[in-house]
Amino acid sequence: MSDLVIDTHSLRKEFGPKVAVADLTLDVRAGEVFGFLGPNGAGKTTSIKMLLSLTKPTAGRATLLGRPLGDLAARAKIGYLPEHFRFHEWLRADEFLNLHGELYGMDRAARGAAVPRLLKLVGLEDRAATKLGAFSKGMLQRIGLAQALLNDPALVFLDEPTSGLDPIGRRVVRDIITDLRQRGMAVFLNSHFLSEVEKTCDRVAFIRGGRVLQTSSLKEFEEEAMQVVVRVGQPTPELLTGLAQFGRNVALEPGDGRVRLTMSDEAQLPALAHWVVQNGHNLYELTPTHLSLEDRFLQVVGEESDE
């Protein structure tokens, strides 16, 4: 229990008659990178706002770092990169970081050490004296990320941290996230870039209609979720029944006679091939593919998302 950095139970937010978040129940463990995924309007931003006490929940309870929402001692150990990353554009980059360091209660010496280190981390060490007004979207996002790491947080919220970045910038942010995890920080990542989440996250939660539909570990479903395509000359009902012993969700593709199934264990593939041939089928194709997070996302979230 004590190693949960986020622990929420049935958090709910209503705006008048509109329910933005119906039931947010999730937990994030210390030191893990947690992906928060869902279609537009699923309630992701409202959820993050509730966790950060920008918005008050209508019902439910939650703790961050073991303390109730809004607790100042907990906030001192939390970093936040807002989705909109709009900052005081008339400040210079170093002044901006100094200001936020002061707000974290860091003394002059601590700020003096942290500010150059973070500018370097996000690749803006040459821009310390540049006003934020002259920054590009990507640079603002990187300086915002530096701001979120000033206090050496135990938990960092990153709301769409790579949306304004080019591929190189995205790579930088991904490396930073990996580095944060190695240093034992927990990261709560809200991102639309599923490939990114796939590369960085330990676990993901899928949210739709203000509800957490599923929380799973990426490693887990990488293992469990292997799609196999089997193509034989003449698929028969007996073939479909027989294939069911090797995996789940056996389905015949209309048209070209391909059969798809989901398998958990790659080691079973030779046995499957053997069985197909032994039962008199001509095997033309046997292709295992790992389900991408995007496929998974569409599977879990996509079905009714056109509502």
Add this chain to the structure above:
Amino acid sequence: MAAILIIARLTIREAQRRRLLWVALFMGLAFLLVFGIAFHYIRLDIERQVTAGDDITFVSLLLLTAGLYAVNLLTNVVAVLVSVTTLSGEIESHTIDAIVTKPIPRWQVVMGKWLGFAGLVLAYLALLVGGLMLIVYLRSGFLMDNIGRGVAMMALAALLVLTVSIAGGTRLSTIANGVMTFMLFGLAFMGGLVEQVGALIRNTAAVNVGIVSSLIMPADSLWKKATVYFQPSDVSNPFELGPFAAITEPSSLMVAYAVVYLLVLLALALRSFSRRDL
């Protein structure tokens, strides 16, 4: 509590970086220059025509009061303009999000902004009043009695308007807040005028309208209280001061009411911002 000072300093630095400070300073000096030139020539004319010392002094008093009237108006307008966008603008642009998620209570953000703007507005008032007094003194040797008390009333009025604008900004959009604050200011002005006329023609209803409007927004009453301090006690007929005369003197209770009004409104602003969804 440190956060209050951090935000106050940030507020002043923003005014400086956005050239607000320099424009206000430059225009303030331009204002003083125009006043100085006008004062010099009017004085020159009066000296030629009038010989009685008392009457010459009276002209200085009248012109200085007119100058202070303009300063009062300018300070109030500046107080609204500088502060009207600060909270609502940062809420709309989400600049505030990265600030209020820091380990500081939200009310300290509002308090810091209020303090920063209060410092700016009071410095501006001091500059303009000081400039007017200096010009009048250098040209004519006239020093107004009780000016300190009168200026204190002007300062209270400016802080009152500032507080209305900050409080409005915790809930209203920038434009709605601007309209509300200026309308309140206008209502007080109109109410004050109606009350003066009412007192003049002994119309109780008009006087009551004025009193109610000064309860809704006491800024104009504070200016009237200030003019009472500015007028020498031996002026037998207040109408001699023309449009700047205080025919009805607001009571000390009205001043106390204005102070309580300001404190309650500020407390409401802190509370309102602490409770709202961002």
